[in-house]
Amino acid sequence: MQAVAKQVPLADGPLAILEDITLAIAPGERVAIVGESGSGKTTLLSLLAGLDLPSRGEVWLDGVAIHATDEDTRAALRARAVGFVFQNFQLMPMLSALDNVALPLELRGEDGAEAARALLAQVGLGARLRHLPRQLSGGEQQRVAIARAFVTRPRILFADEPTGNLDRRTGQAVEDLLFALDAERRTTLVLVTHDERLAARCDRVLRLDAGRLVA
Ligand SMILES: Nc1ncnc2c1ncn2[C@@H]1O[C@H](COP(=O)(O)OP(=O)(O)OP(=O)(O)O)[C@@H](O)[C@H]1O
Ligand SMILES: [Mg+2]
Numbered sequence: 001m002q003a004v005a006k007q008v009p010l011a012d013g014p015l016a017i018l019e020d021i022t023l024a025i026a027p028g029e030r031v032a033i034v035g036e037s038g039s040g041k042t043t044l045l046s047l048l049a050g051l052d053l054p055s056r057g058e059v060w061l062d063g064v065a066i067h068a069t070d071e072d073t074r075a076a077l078r079a080r081a082v083g084f085v086f087q088n089f090q091l092m093p094m095l096s097a098l099d100n101v102a103l104p105l106e107l108r109g110e111d112g113a114e115a116a117r118a119l120l121a122q123v124g125l126g127a128r129l130r131h132l133p134r135q136l137s138g139g140e141q142q143r144v145a146i147a148r149a150f151v152t153r154p155r156i157l158f159a160d161e162p163t164g165n166l167d168r169r170t171g172q173a174v175e176d177l178l179f180a181l182d183a184e185r186r187t188t189l190v191l192v193t194h195d196e197r198l199a200a201r202c203d204r205v206l207r208l209d210a211g212r213l214v215a
Contacts (some may be wrong), residue, residue, distance in 0.1 A: 004057035017043050018211045030189040032199035036210030041192040049158045050074045083149035085159035091133040091139045098129040101148045119147040141168040150181050159191040
């Protein structure tokens with residue numbers, strides 16, 4: 001990511017959300033993004049993952065120039081290389097845990113049921129396969145979201161506060177799970193967190209302050 005800025009148009013003029021961000025993440029690296037609420041962490045993660053476009057500057061993801069591609073190309077790239085755990089999970093409300101996790105593979109025309117079942121067992125939800133998201137606790141939904149992000153065996157995994165809504169013990173369990181899956185699959189991991197201890201487990205910490213990277 002090179003000299004990236006992100007602003008949004010508002011009624012009383014453009015609002016700068018990110019300014020002059022330059023960074024590179026190496027394959028296999030585990031990077032934490034930290035900073036106060038509103039500092040731009042989710043926005044930065046969306047840009048890195050190709051979910052959003054910069055207002056200025058260049059974003060490269062898995063060798064593709066995100067800033068110069070159309071949405072179809074970005075969607076294909078995400079499906080091929082990227083997993084994403086959203087801050088608010090974004091599970092499909094009408095689909096069971098099993099079908100939510102299988103969906104990314106089904107969208108590729110593959111049969112995802114077996115891989116989904118195995119991953120849900122790995123995250124401790126083997127007995128919750130048929131539950132709808134609203135029938136699951138917050139921590140269970142978070143684990144479904146993590147299983148879904150890993151089911152395509154992505155090379156790069158983005159996670160936005162994956163332990164943000166959890167009590168300490170469940171948070172620790174979800175965190176251990178994330179790192180275990182990451183180590184097992186040699187994924188590049190980029191995660192947003194407020195938890196300094198979780199950040200310290202990563203290879204590198206990026207700190208945002210009011211839309212700028214600080215040392
Ligand atoms: N589409 C948008 N329109 C207007 N303002 C926005 C938009 N998206 C983000 N912002 C603003 O940009 C700032 C950064 O938002 P962002 O969601 O990246 O913060 P964050 O660091 O992830 O915060 P949190 O820790 O609370 O999740 C916030 O002040 C937010 O209000
Ligand atoms: Mg956020």
